[in-house]
Amino acid sequence: MKSIHCSRTIDSELGRVFQVVSDVRNFRQAVPHIIRIEFTTERQAGIGTRFRETRVMHGREHTVELEVAEYVENETVRMISDAGGTRWDTHFTVSQVANGTKLDLRMDISPQTWIARVFNPLIRGMVVRGVESDLASVKDFCESDRQIDDVLPASGS
Numbered sequence: 001m002k003s004i005h006c007s008r009t010i011d012s013e014l015g016r017v018f019q020v021v022s023d024v025r026n027f028r029q030a031v032p033h034i035i036r037i038e039f040t041t042e043r044q045a046g047i048g049t050r051f052r053e054t055r056v057m058h059g060r061e062h063t064v065e066l067e068v069a070e071y072v073e074n075e076t077v078r079m080i081s082d083a084g085g086t087r088w089d090t091h092f093t094v095s096q097v098a099n100g101t102k103l104d105l106r107m108d109i110s111p112q113t114w115i116a117r118v119f120n121p122l123i124r125g126m127v128v129r130g131v132e133s134d135l136a137s138v139k140d141f142c143e144s145d146r147q148i149d150d151v152l153p154a155s156g157s
Contacts, residue, residue, distance in 0.1 A: 001120045036053075047071045048068065
């Protein structure tokens with residue numbers, strides 16, 4: 001399936017934007033439909049961090065396990081998930097621009113089963129809308145005066 005590319009220019013400091021997209025605890029704070037995060041490793045930030053993310057989509061809870069596969073502070077973070085017969089490879093990049101920070105997201109979607117090859121094109125629009133919604137939430141959060149909560153619990157709502 002064709003990659004998904006989205007970007008936003010955010011009127012906020014690069015470091016803040018990076019903190020929000022690179023640390024799942026902060027991302028959860030910014031994206032309201034993520035209701036629970038459960039770490040499956042002792043590491044809770046950076047390369048090797050594994051976690052389960054539960055979000056509400058269309059009134060139902062969906063849980064997916066992700067791993068941070070690449071992390072360069074204040075530049076890029078890449079998270080990978082194998083779910084539904086598909087490898088979901090999400091790469092966030094931040095860069096300084098004249099009027100704030102540019103946040104780019106590229107999601108590479110690689111079906112691993114024949115069912116995923118058939119089904120993924122049917123859900124592409126829903127996935128694009130979900131990614132766009134997540135980036136809009138990150139933009140709104142970063143441009144607000146809301147503080148990143150360093151003690152946000154991993155589980156619960």
